[in-house]
Amino acid sequence: MFVYEKKLQYPVKVTHPNPKLASIIISQYGGPDGELGASLRYLSQRYSMPCDVARGLLTDVGTEELGHLEMIGTLVYQLTRNLTDEQIRTAGFDAYFVDHTTGVYPTAASGFPWSAASMAVKGDTIADLTEDLAAEQKARATYDNILRFSDDPDVTDVIRFLREREVVHFQRFGEVIEKVKEQLDRKNIYLYNPSFDRGTPRS
Numbered sequence: 001m002f003v004y005e006k007k008l009q010y011p012v013k014v015t016h017p018n019p020k021l022a023s024i025i026i027s028q029y030g031g032p033d034g035e036l037g038a039s040l041r042y043l044s045q046r047y048s049m050p051c052d053v054a055r056g057l058l059t060d061v062g063t064e065e066l067g068h069l070e071m072i073g074t075l076v077y078q079l080t081r082n083l084t085d086e087q088i089r090t091a092g093f094d095a096y097f098v099d100h101t102t103g104v105y106p107t108a109a110s111g112f113p114w115s116a117a118s119m120a121v122k123g124d125t126i127a128d129l130t131e132d133l134a135a136e137q138k139a140r141a142t143y144d145n146i147l148r149f150s151d152d153p154d155v156t157d158v159i160r161f162l163r164e165r166e167v168v169h170f171q172r173f174g175e176v177i178e179k180v181k182e183q184l185d186r187k188n189i190y191l192y193n194p195s196f197d198r199g200t201p202r203s
Helices: 019-025 035-048 052-080 085-090 094-100 125-149 153-187
Strands: none
Touching: 019 052, 019 125, 019 153, 035 052, 035 125, 052 125, 052 153, 085 094, 125 153
16 A cells, blocks of 8 residues: 655755754654654544545545654654764763663653553544544644754754644645535434434433
8 A cells, every 4th residue: 555755755964963852853753742643543543434535534644644753753863873972961861862772762752652542543433533633733733842942954944844744634634524524414424413412311
């Protein structure tokens, strides 16, 4: 299904090491709203989608998020390669270094390793697509926070690109959820259809 092109979706060329910045950016590799969770969420949700348009979008976006994971991993690697012991100590990168050296490990900026508990797959069409809208906004907000601390133009350029893609994904999910609602209404299986609520006690 996947065709792998051996280049990044957007070029990453960092010239100056900055382990402090890397320890923040890594949250988008393995943090609760990062690219690893996003890719697995969408590629898992697609199986239970009843509509081709939603299933196709989840496949496309999930695949793109894998590319974004690769970009974040490249950023972290380039920011931490060839560090001196002094740079590691002064940047507060020593705790990470002791456990992982400069390997790229899926963890949040807070130090908590990635967990599947941070991704939602409900198997309910509207619940999953609504979760996806929120997920894209949370990822966008995380990139906003990273931009506040980035003083490297090479890094900022890449983060701005990734942030822009989160906005586009949010827009695409917004469009597809309306199409899905229309299809589900026509088939009378939309879970919020009034016919499902008949006889339900009201407070």
